[in-house]
Amino acid sequence: MIKSTILGVTLASVLISGQAGAVELPDPASVRTDRLQLMQGFPPAADRQITQASFMRPYPNPRWSFHHAREFFPSRRVARGNEGVYVLPRAEGQEQRIAGLTFTGPEGREMTFQQYLDETYVDGVLIMQHGKVLFEQYQPGVDESEPHILWSVTKSVVGLLATQLIAEGALDPEALVTSYVPELAESGWKGATVQQVLNMTADIDYSEVYADRNSDVVKYSLAAGMAPAPQDYAGARDLYSYLPTIGAGPDEHGVAFRYRTTHTEVLGWILRRVTGLSTAALIEQRIWSKLGAEQDGYMLLDAKGAEWAGAGFNVTLRDLARFAEMVRLEGKFNGHQVVSPEVIRTIREGADREAFKAAGRDYQPGYSYRNQWWISHNPDGAFEAMGVHGQMIHINPAVGLVMVRLSSHPIASSGQTMPYTIPAMAALADLLR
């Protein structure tokens, strides 16, 4: 046990072995939102103040900022529309059974499902089977009605819409990216197809390593306006200026999967050109207004009003569950055929599992990445949407299971949570089978 101090609280820290080697993490109980007093007071005490510059760090700022993102950035509404709320039915008496479920976690450690949630810094989790809510839990201090940033779960929403537009014939997956966005003619996307962007096998000169401050993802963040630019910053300050500056990668397009958020930003650009709608308006018209959502969601924006198509969607946990259940039901939900069944079947087919290995994501063995979704290829046909810091949609069609979770894990990489989530989801499926 190592002692460290964050915000004046002495934390009993635990050592957890992750992909990046042993990292030190604070005791989750010591960073509970209701105890931290972040952004409380007028003004807040200096060490409780969060600004746009400290939205991501130091920890534990994300415990508050991740469910108040609009208070730090420009945002565009994704309205729930005028339909009544689709109330999620509930199956009572399942909470204890699920919380107490035991499974073998990383390094052979026996743990309960509740430990899994706590130790992965969950802000909210909701589990449904066959359309009924079995389990719903929030970190104390998190308002269930407040949208939470989805990070890269956003990509899967955008990818779903792209797949729907392909099914309708409005978007050609074999067309060149540059046929939709000529501005990218001299960029690394030259010669890449829409499908290669969807599957992230287009090769570009761009690295995305969250723990490396010299990674290109930092340039992306500054262009998107996710953090204030340093005084001497001379790079792009909006996404439409930034994306064309990304050069070609060393490899051929279509060979290797490498996870890059900028692919989804390009996809978002393509969809705007195809539909004439902003990403927020597209999600609203095609999906969010049909789910019987409880709350409006929103997209975060860059300095010129372009959405962060790869990272910026914010919704409530329950509304995310409605979305996930719609996907599980092949688009049929709340009296609407929201997307066509073909869309979900296409995604579930997955992509090349050999190509996936290039990304070195050993914590997702056997996976592939198709149209911005993670396909497990396990016997139950589970597939997933994932975002940094522990955001997730997990859908297990064989068991009729949906889990959505929102969280504020201190470490961005999904390599922190997946070694827990994969065995936890397997145990949960077996319990409910």
Next chain:
Amino acid sequence: MIKSTILGVTLASVLISGQAGAVELPDPASVRTDRLQLMQGFPPAADRQITQASFMRPYPNPRWSFHHAREFFPSRRVARGNEGVYVLPRAEGQEQRIAGLTFTGPEGREMTFQQYLDETYVDGVLIMQHGKVLFEQYQPGVDESEPHILWSVTKSVVGLLATQLIAEGALDPEALVTSYVPELAESGWKGATVQQVLNMTADIDYSEVYADRNSDVVKYSLAAGMAPAPQDYAGARDLYSYLPTIGAGPDEHGVAFRYRTTHTEVLGWILRRVTGLSTAALIEQRIWSKLGAEQDGYMLLDAKGAEWAGAGFNVTLRDLARFAEMVRLEGKFNGHQVVSPEVIRTIREGADREAFKAAGRDYQPGYSYRNQWWISHNPDGAFEAMGVHGQMIHINPAVGLVMVRLSSHPIASSGQTMPYTIPAMAALADLLR
């Protein structure tokens, strides 16, 4: 007629005599939102692009930006809550009668009510009598479900809440400002009472002239984050840092009315200290969640998360009408006693009409300013909330009349619209009497 060019459109301009002398205004039809193509395209054409820096100018940017303010600034939700929508009842067949109503405008000009609306660049207007909607109209291109910035109508919402807290004994109007906010001990508010801030008779070293770029209102705007600071800017970048830097005025407190937005920022600070709630949460809990509103509203924020208490509330036209009707009904609305009747009676009493004259607002003859509301002292007992660029709530208790209007007039000062609004409201009252 003078020709000028804005956004490549040749405008037939009209000369209108305002308080600041003759100013040139564009033909309203030439700056209709649906024709301007502002922020259309991905990216928008350079002359259709609006950013935080161009939110206010050049014109006609406000025709789009004023109903998309959250897309340029951080914001905090003011939720409508979980109650059903209170559907406003309607009295049919009144539109033509009102649109065609004629009255004598400035300089003896005969004009119709519709001309009044068009020539004051209205984005939306809603008129009710005895609780029924008689007239509702939007500028083409304005989405009725999208919140619009209220500017200083915000002050009246905050003033209403202050008056309610006084009625409850939670806030002492005779107490010193500094007893609630000791940070202001060395500022111009030293020695001023809460009531003097409410009535804007505390005297501070601060000028608010919208047409003067050297006015203190520019410093306020930069501190609030309403515009990006110039590179060489060394002043305060948040409201809690800025307000204590404002010095004492030359006069005694309590003598002369002078309209200063910073008074309301101080009032907002006081209410946060008294209630422990952010301004957004206070409005939500006390008012917005009880109105049966259709949409969530929101408050704009400075860089450290403090609301623009004097300017930053955004709601839809219809929700503003619900609020105004609640005020007309002395707080009783939608099955709630939202504020106590005493609160509305206190406001309607008005304040010292002699003190009001110090502000030189000749376009509001006979008025006084009480608790952040404009009191006409006319025979019908009309009282108002007003914001720059033509925002307004007009309540005529004798006729049971409420008018709310949202607009994007090219000139900030209410001296542009009031010479039309006062005779227009008088004619409307006579029509409905």
